[in-house]
Amino acid sequence: MAGPELAIDNLHVAVDGTPVLKGLTLSIRGGEVHAVMGPNGTGKSTLAQTIMGHPRYQVTGGSITLDGQDLLAMKTDARARAGLFLAMQYPNEVSGVTTANFLRTALNARRDAKDPVRLKEFRDELDHAMDILSIDHGFANRYLNEGFSGGEKKRNEILQMLLLKPRIAVLDEIDSGLDIDAVRIVAQGVDASRSPELGLLIITHYQRILNYIKPDYVHIVYDGRVVKSGGPELAETLESRGYEWIREELVPAVEGSPA
Amino acid sequence: MSTPELLTLPDEPTVLADRRRAARDLYDALPVPTRQRTPLKARRLEAIPYREPAAADLDEVPAALRSAPDSAGHVVLSNGHVVVCQLSEAARQSGVRLLSLAQAAHQDAALVSEHLGSLVAVDTDRYTAANAAFWRDGVLLVVPQGIAVAEPITIVHWVGAAAAGVFPRTLIVARDDASVAVVETYLGDPTDSHRVLVSATTEVIAGPGSHVSVSALQQLPPGAEAFLRRRGRAQHDARLDWATAEFGAALSVAGHHTDLAESGARTTSYTVTFGSAAQHFDYDAEVVHIGPHTTSDMRARGVMSGRSRSIFTGLSEIRKGARRTDARQKEETLMLSPDARADAIPSLLIDDNDVFAAHAASAGPIDELAVYYLASRGIPRADAIDLLVRGFLGPVVERIALPAVQNRIWQAIDAKLQEERGRGTL
Numbered sequence: 001m002a003g004p005e006l007a008i009d010n011l012h013v014a015v016d017g018t019p020v021l022k023g024l025t026l027s028i029r030g031g032e033v034h035a036v037m038g039p040n041g042t043g044k045s046t047l048a049q050t051i052m053g054h055p056r057y058q059v060t061g062g063s064i065t066l067d068g069q070d071l072l073a074m075k076t077d078a079r080a081r082a083g084l085f086l087a088m089q090y091p092n093e094v095s096g097v098t099t100a101n102f103l104r105t106a107l108n109a110r111r112d113a114k115d116p117v118r119l120k121e122f123r124d125e126l127d128h129a130m131d132i133l134s135i136d137h138g139f140a141n142r143y144l145n146e147g148f149s150g151g152e153k154k155r156n157e158i159l160q161m162l163l164l165k166p167r168i169a170v171l172d173e174i175d176s177g178l179d180i181d182a183v184r185i186v187a188q189g190v191d192a193s194r195s196p197e198l199g200l201l202i203i204t205h206y207q208r209i210l211n212y213i214k215p216d217y218v219h220i221v222y223d224g225r226v227v228k229s230g231g232p233e234l235a236e237t238l239e240s241r242g243y244e245w246i247r248e249e250l251v252p253a254v255e256g257s258p259a
Numbered sequence: 260m261s262t263p264e265l266l267t268l269p270d271e272p273t274v275l276a277d278r279r280r281a282a283r284d285l286y287d288a289l290p291v292p293t294r295q296r297t298p299l300k301a302r303r304l305e306a307i308p309y310r311e312p313a314a315a316d317l318d319e320v321p322a323a324l325r326s327a328p329d330s331a332g333h334v335v336l337s338n339g340h341v342v343v344c345q346l347s348e349a350a351r352q353s354g355v356r357l358l359s360l361a362q363a364a365h366q367d368a369a370l371v372s373e374h375l376g377s378l379v380a381v382d383t384d385r386y387t388a389a390n391a392a393f394w395r396d397g398v399l400l401v402v403p404q405g406i407a408v409a410e411p412i413t414i415v416h417w418v419g420a421a422a423a424g425v426f427p428r429t430l431i432v433a434r435d436d437a438s439v440a441v442v443e444t445y446l447g448d449p450t451d452s453h454r455v456l457v458s459a460t461t462e463v464i465a466g467p468g469s470h471v472s473v474s475a476l477q478q479l480p481p482g483a484e485a486f487l488r489r490r491g492r493a494q495h496d497a498r499l500d501w502a503t504a505e506f507g508a509a510l511s512v513a514g515h516h517t518d519l520a521e522s523g524a525r526t527t528s529y530t531v532t533f534g535s536a537a538q539h540f541d542y543d544a545e546v547v548h549i550g551p552h553t554t555s556d557m558r559a560r561g562v563m564s565g566r567s568r569s570i571f572t573g574l575s576e577i578r579k580g581a582r583r584t585d586a587r588q589k590e591e592t593l594m595l596s597p598d599a600r601a602d603a604i605p606s607l608l609i610d611d612n613d614v615f616a617a618h619a620a621s622a623g624p625i626d627e628l629a630v631y632y633l634a635s636r637g638i639p640r641a642d643a644i645d646l647l648v649r650g651f652l653g654p655v656v657e658r659i660a661l662p663a664v665q666n667r668i669w670q671a672i673d674a675k676l677q678e679e680r681g682r683g684t685l
């Protein structure tokens with residue numbers, strides 16, 4: 001089977017009637033790592049949530065396909081079963097549902113009802129993934145994200161990714177709120193799952209995580225569009241120079257200069 | 260008309276026969292009760308020929324319910340008649356008595372007349388009077404001083420297709436330092452929708468230092484109109500734990516009341532409700548702190564779907580002199596449908612200063628962001644709601660100390676969720 005391909009074409013999205021994405025185009029194939037960077041409020045999470053089908057984001061134009069299939073016509077749960085995963089910037093707390101029970105239900109949703117995952121097999125896999133991410137096994141029996149610290153929630157997102165084995169994963173600021181060691185542990189966990197069968201889109205503000213997961217492409221999102229794409233060196237430039245030069249590049253030189 | 264002018268049981272002692280007569284007079288005198296949020300008149304309960312005595316019918320009781328190998332004692336009532344009454348040899352040896360109330364009435368008239376009706380007032384309303392006037396049988400359980408019954412005593416109230424009125428009574432007497440768990444289930448064929456009036460009472464005397472736990476699972480058939488009254492009195496240092504679940508019947512006016520009569524008495528009260536279709540639940544949970552240093556913890560969680568309606572009235576009353584008491588209550592409802600309605604009415608009545616009391620109530624719809632989060636991991640909407648409902652009820656179910664009761668309640672929740680899926684409401 002050919003590797004996965006997520007294609008976002010000229011995407012327009014509005015939140016409560018306000019346009020946020022204004023013609024964003026991006027393609028991710030299996031084996032590739034794309035980093036998306038950009039100032040606060042430019043639409044990065046909007047892109048991520050729209051890919052997943054969050055009910056608050058209205059697509060007003062453009063398309064998203066996974067392996068040529070129209071993703072926008074699919075419900076969120078079907079998108080996930082088709083191989084999409086989103087590690088959320090702000091994961092929800094789900095009271096009363098343990099992490100283990102939730103993950104088992106999510107795995108079983110991908111299997112034949114007559115062939116649920118065996119408990120022992122599941123437990124072993126869960127323990128293994130928890131070890132990779134240095135998560136205490138006790139977290140499996142805690143209610144999903146309830147009372148988790150910011151960093152614990154982020155690890156829990158990646159834990160889910162390791163178990164659900166997506167084909168395209170979007171990681172939205174998975175490094176925010178993590179201490180320096182945790183960034184390394186989580187990033188190495190992600191990096192270890194790199195394969196031709198997995199395409200990664202990493203939304204971040206920091207260079208650090210990209211030291212562990214070397215991106216093939218770096219994109220800068222500004223005002224709802226990808227305004228610049230390049231290789232890993234682009235992230236380094238941003239780290240040292242910030243976004244000001246991008247803004248300047250975008251503003252036509254004529255403006256403000258004497259005629 | 261074949262309505263018996265006055266029901267008396269063979270060999271009924273005069274004192275009980277007199278009370279029955281008085282109850283009958285009260286029943287005739289009392290109107291259909293007025294409840295603020297439950298329009299009882301409109302239900303036309305009087306159209307049910309509930310005073311017709313229904314026969315016992317063991318054959319109708321599913322075989323699986325007739326025995327309970329994990330129980331210390333097991334009683335089955337069919338349409339209000341005792342048809343099975345078993346007590347383990349070990350319990351019998353230790354002096355535990357478990358018998359049909361009709362039998363107890365003439366074997367031990369003094370004990371029965373001392374306690375029966377001592378807690379649930381006959382004149383509470385027309386239907387408690389009906390229970391006191393028309394009861395045919397019930398259960399007497401006596402646990403002697405210092406005896407701990409390790410396994411639960413289970414009581415099944417089966418309401419069959421031929422019944423129009425069912426009026427069982429349960430009397431539990433735990434002597435000093437005794438300990439026992441009683442599990443009452445109210446059951447019928449879920450496909451039987453004929454109308455039947457069920458009025459049951461349970462009275463619990465928890466002697467000094469005793470620990471009594473009473474669980475009651477209401478899974479009556481869909482045509483049932485039920486009035487379930489439970490009342491207990493906890494004496495010095497006694498502990499009385501209630502776990503109640505309301506799942507069945509068309510109408511259930513139910514509740515439990517605890518008097519923490521003496522110092523050091525404690526009670527916990529956990530109630531789980533799941534309403535669907537046009538079910539109507541009106542539940543009163545009450546605790547009265549009379550003695551000092553008494554504590555109560557009352558929690559209720561309900562899930563409401565369809566056009567169902569629930570009223571949960573929690574009352575924590577602290578009488579003067581009940582100093583250093585601790586009374587807490589919390590009621591939460593999860594609404595699965597915009598057409599369902601739930602009222603949680605917590606109240607505190609405090610007549611002493613040196614106390615701690617707290618109450619809270621909330622109701623809200625399913626968290627759509629949580630559904631989205633679960634969906635983003637591949638879980639379909641119906642399964643996500645299923646998980647969230649279980650997750651919502653779990654914290655109360657898991658407070659119930661008896662694993663067997665927890666299991667029964669989970670099974671009842673499974674059945675309800677299955678029903679909801681069948682209706683396509685998830």
Ligand SMILES: Nc1ncnc2c1ncn2[C@@H]1O[C@H](COP(=O)(O)OP(=O)(O)OP(=O)(O)O)[C@@H](O)[C@H]1O
Binds near residue numbers: 041
């Ligand atoms: N659910 C929402 N409700 C209201 N406004 C929203 C919502 N989601 C996004 N927006 C608005 O859309 C714009 C883009 O937000 P988005 O979260 O996509 O930014 P971002 O690039 O992820 O920013 P950050 O780097 O701070 O995470 C912002 O102006 C934000 O206020």
Ligand SMILES: [Mg+2]
Binds near residue numbers: 089172173
């Ligand atoms: Mg964001």
